[in-house]
Amino acid sequence: MPPTRVGVIGAGVSGPVAAMLLKQKGYDPVVYERLDAISEAGLGLGIQYNGQAVLARIPGLVEHIDGFQLDEFHFYSVLPEDPGLLGISENRRRQRETHGLGSIAVLRPVLHKRLVEHAQKLGIHVKYGHKLKKLEQEEDSVTVTFANGVKETFSFVIGCDGLHSSTRSCLFGETPADYTGLASWGGVSPIPEFWRGKHALADLYGNGAHMIVIPVSDSLMLWLVFMREPEVKEGWKSIDPAAAEDFKKNSPFTEWPFGAGELVKNSLNIVRFGIYDRPELKTWSQGRVVLVGDAAHPTSPHLGQGANQSYEDVGLLIDLLEQHNPSAESPSTETLKTIFSELERVRLPRTADLVKRARAQGERRVVSGVEECIKRNDYCRETCKDPAKVRDRFGA
Known part of the structure; x- marks a missing residue:
């Protein structure tokens, strides 16, 4: 049969x-x-412990994905009135040491390709x-x-x-x-010197904007800036080259510290998309x-x-x-x-x-006004002192 x-x-x-x-x-x-064909749209994603636990049920798959190991989550404020490191979470390292699985990051098109490759290797037809x-x-x-x-x-x-x-x-x-009211600009860039050798991703908090930076290899890092904008289509595709160059040269994010400005200025591509659920x-x-x-x-x-x-x-x-x-x-x-x-x-x-x-x-990360931004920063400082709260807040 x-x-x-x-x-x-x-x-x-x-x-x-x-x-x-x-x-x-x-x-x-x-x-x-x-x-x-396999989509080239999108940037990347993190596969956390709970996702890896499922992938690990397929022999050889996690190894074939070959994601970049993430051990720490750093939090910085770029607010001039309250700058600097807010805290560091090592939850991902603890999960890896406890369970053998932690968190990895991988470019989305690469993940698509490697998943399909492994499926085809097992004799599954992908049409x-x-x-x-x-x-x-x-x-x-x-x-x-x-x-x-x-x-x-x-x-x-x-x-x-x-x-x-x-x-x-x-x-x-x-x-x-449903448009959530937030849109994002993002790209993939050569990894700045500030982040070289660190197996860490980071949140950077500004006034009216939030940036996340994630290494996907020893040489590349993806970045995303979230801010409130009129509704933007959810497309995940690279934008017009002229608009991309203007953003890389003239957006305020080129002045952000902690390697963020370098990421924007040196980005190999720029995408823009709305955030929906x-x-x-x-x-x-x-x-x-x-x-x-x-x-x-x-x-x-x-x-x-x-x-x-x-x-x-x-x-x-x-x-x-x-x-x-x-x-x-x-x-x-x-x-x-x-x-x-x-x-x-x-x-x-x-x-x-x-x-x-x-x-x-x-909503909590993208706030405007110095007073509200400092409240957000203080909340982050307190959260980072408790690993359970970090896990609940950041999916870590």
């Missing part, structure tokens, strides 16, 4: 991982991606140029129609297709993403189709938990499949209902809380 076919929609940060874990359990997953158009459910199957006319039938389908999820739209209709869903599933990751609970990036929560979703989903369908045969709709309901029972409260906390952190 051939293995049970599972459709995985989206070849971003979670789709290939879901497929690899399904393959390990005896299923036959196929990954479909709407783009024609590009397939944008989901329609889902038709039968008693024991789902037929997927793509915009290119291709039709495929699966036992069940997992939607891993991100903020602009076609799977979500097919199940629940179009729901607009979506209203909370009451269910992530319908029949034989389920959403995970940003398709179910897109979040702003201020806790660094977007990809990590996707991996928590996927890890639990695979555990529930193994528990309720150990044979890996095509499960009944009733069995899938049990699995999806338990996934939602556990994951909905956690992800809803993290989405709210992430938005709140963005």
Whole structure:
């Protein structure tokens, strides 16, 4: 009897991982991606302990990703009235020493490539140029129609297709993403001398702006500046070269200390994008189709938990499949209902809380006026004295 076919929609940060874990359990997953090739958009992300714990279930994957180890989180104020180091958290080093897994950073296009490479190495088909158009459910199957006319039938389908999820739209209709009021400029730059040899990322706090800087290798560092702006499209693509050069030469961030100004002036590219999340869903599933990751609970990036929560979703989903369908045969709709309901029972409260906390952190970090900025700085100083508070506040 051939293995049970599972459709995985989206070849971003979670789709290939879901497929690899399904393959390990005896299923036959196929990954479909709407783009024609691996996306070059975006900058990078951090995979924290909770996300790595799921990736480590796939032999050789964490090593293949080859992310840059992050051991510390530094916090600086660039406010002229209150400048300097606010504190240092070593939570990431403690996690690595305790669990063997800490936090790593990697460029997003590199992560996409390495996830797909590892999936293909395991014999998983990844098909590009397939944008989901329609889902038709039968008693024991789902037929997927793509915009290119291709039709495929699966036992069940997992939607891993991100903020602009076609799977979500097919199940629940179009729901607009919510602009959080914050936009970001960012780029990837040669690592400044200030940060060379340090396995540390950092928050830098100014008046009306917040910057995060993250090393992704011994020679490169990504940076993001968050500030309040009129609504900006969520695109993650490099902006017009003339506008990029103007930002690198004339933005106030070129004068920021602690290596920040060098990052902006020497950036190899500049992207600009709005920060969005979506209203909370009451269910992530319908029949034989389920959403995970940003398709179910897109979040702003201020806790660094977007990809990590996707991996928590996927890890639990695979555990529930193994528990309720150990044979890996095509499960009944009733069995899938049990699995999806338990996934939602556990994951909905956690992800809803993290989405709210992430938005709140963005609000707290980007404040204006000297008095409010000093209050923020003092709060950061106090938080850094307590590892538990650092973990709660910064997703660390």
